Amino acid sequence: MSIAVLGPTFQNLAQNVRRNVSDIYFVFVGRSLGYLGGSVLGGVLFDCLNAHLLLALSMLGTTVGLYGIPWCKKSLLLTVLMSVIGASMGVLDTGGNVLALNTWGPEAGPHMQALHFSFAIGAFVAPILAKMALGSSEPRDLPVGEKGNQSAPRPVPTASAPLALRHRLGAEFLWSYVVIGTYLLVVSFFFFILYSKSGSARDKSKAAVQKHRVAKHHYALIVLLFLFFFCYVGAEVTYGSYIFTYAKVFAEMNENEAAALNSVFWGAFAACRGVAIFxxxxxxPGTMILLSLLGSAAASSCLAFLARHAASLWAGTAVYGASMATIFPSGISWLEQYTVIQGKAASLFVVGAALGEMCIPAAVGYLQGRFSHVPVVMYTALATSAVTVLLFPVMYGLAKASGEGEAKTRVSESEDRKALLSNSGLNEDEEDEEDAGEWNEADFEVIEMNDTLRNSVVDTSRKGPGDSPAKISLQPHPDDASGEAPAGGSPGRKTTNADREKND
Known part of the structure; x- marks a missing residue:
């Protein structure tokens, strides 16, 4: 919501600072630079500070920026506040992924999909909220001559009417930022509560336990996934940004049809993220990535070579949007299966996505201006799909090699541990915990010896009445020879032997 609310209120921001819309483009640059800086800073801080505290502070910083933006009368101050929001969003994106992995571990797949589905929900809700806040002011901005067809009579504007309308428009414009800022303030309050109930000692112990899970090709996997997200996010943002223009120029659609085509892309994207939770x-995660890559490759091929046909354009756009939806969260969940993802690694993923969002659309815009007759956006979608399809098998091979190496290491460590335990002077309780299989073999030996004892007792009782039964009771018990200790043995051992004797 914090990111998406800028679009529908951008004109009002320009009016507040007394500039044209084209003159405050640096607002986006400031927010992007703040986002990159916040991503890097968050990656460092999340490895040494409490995650709940950092998320609470980042959302609190976003709240301060949202409360201050509607009151900005200077473009420099507006750029600074946008940079603060961008930095807070960078910390939040990095920390959200890390916290989800640390909380749910190998079961973080559905939760990671739900986390990224919330991004789509916020991007959908924010323009509606801004439209509701600004909707009542739109008729007042129309010329007087265009109000003649309205049934209700309007008062004649006076000299002070433009000033009054400007103040009223500013108040309505303020509400969209106040509502979103207040929502973030409430959520940050709950993160402060979680911080007060969590201990740093537990976080340090968890980090110490996770250190041995670093894969053999850990850094290679991080770099490859960085490039993977660079291409994926760049392709996603590029297609969503240029499909409207492509539909009007190359497909010769009117504005309503082009807007509907753009909505199909983002609607399929959001819907598929919701379905991906289940x-x-x-x-x-690897299966979901494979299905997404196959879908994006097929859709981009259709768009690159058959987009002149309306049916291919609509179907390809829907499939392409649905295929792009689950790659980012699934990629993080997939890598978590093979190596630990800490703050620095998560920050590299977010930085790669941000760089792809900045560089690829800019390159496509430059090339489209130089080669106006070439559908650069479609060829870009095909090229990025080909790169991701080639990168994933390489990443899978490295991860598989790391997994096999770790498995062999665990097997050798287990064998060494068993050898040390068999030669050490452990007490009987520790042997019960480590070598449960040896207890089972000993139980069978005890059963056989008990059977031998019963047979000898029966044979002795048949010898004659002159034999004293006390002699039989004075014979050494076979259980003593088997090494069974009544006090130090396994708690359930006697009961198990009695049941087996009863069955025999």
């Missing part, structure tokens, strides 16, 4: 509960 799919992640029964599918592996």
């Amino acid at each position: 799919c992640a509960a029964c599918l592996y």
Whole structure:
């Protein structure tokens, strides 16, 4: 919501600072630079500070920026506040992924999909909220001559009417930022509560336990996934930004049809992210990535070579949007299966996505201006799909090699541990915990010896009445020879032997 509310209120921000819309483009640059800086800073801080505290502070910083933006009368101050919001969003994106992985571990797939689905919900809600706040002011901005067809009579504007309308428009424009800022303030309050109930000692112990899970090709996997997200996010933002223009120029659609085509892309994107929450509960992250890559490759091929046909354009856009929806959260969940993802690694993923969002659309815009007759956006979608399809098998091979190496290491460590335990002077309780299989073999030996004892007792009782039964009771018990200790043995051992003797 904090990011998406800027679009529908951008004109009002320009009016507040007394500039044209084209003159405050640096607002986006400031927010992007703040986002990159916040991502890097968050990656460093999340490895040494409490995650709940950092998320609470980042949302509190976003709240301060949202409360201050509507009151900005200077473009420099507006750029500074946008940079603060961008930095807070960078920390939040990095920390949200890390916290989800640390909280749910190998079961973080559905939760990671739900986290990224909330991004789509916020992007959908924010323009509606801004439209509701500004909707009542739109008729007042129309010329007087265009109000003659309205049924209700309007008062004649006076000299002070423009000033009054400007103040009223500013008040309505303020509400959209106040509502979103207040919502973030409430959420940050709950994160402060979680911080007060969590201890740093537990976080340090968890980090110490996770250190041995670093894969053999850890850094290679991080760099490859960085490039993977660079291409994926760049392609996603590029297609969503240029499909409207492509539909009007190359497909010769009117504005309503082009807007509907753009809505199909983002609607399929959001809907598929919602469905992925349930799919992640029964599918592996690698399977979801593979299905997404196949869908994006097929859709981008259709768009690159058959987009002149209306049916291919609509179907390809819907499939392409649905295929792009689950790659980012599934990629993070997939890598978590093979190596630990800490703050610095998560920040690299976010930085890669941000760089792809900045560089690829800019390159496409430059090339489209130089080659106006070439559908650069479609060829870009095909090229990025090909790169991601080639990168994933390489990442899978490295992860598989790391997994096999760790498995062999665990097997050798287990064998060494068993050898040390067999030669050490452990007490009987520790042997019960470590070597449960040896207890089972000993139980069978005890059963056989008990059977031998019963047979000898029966044979002795048949020898004659002159034999004293005390002699039999004075014979050494076979259980003593088997090494069974009544006090130090396994608690359930006697009961198990009695049941087996009863069955025999």
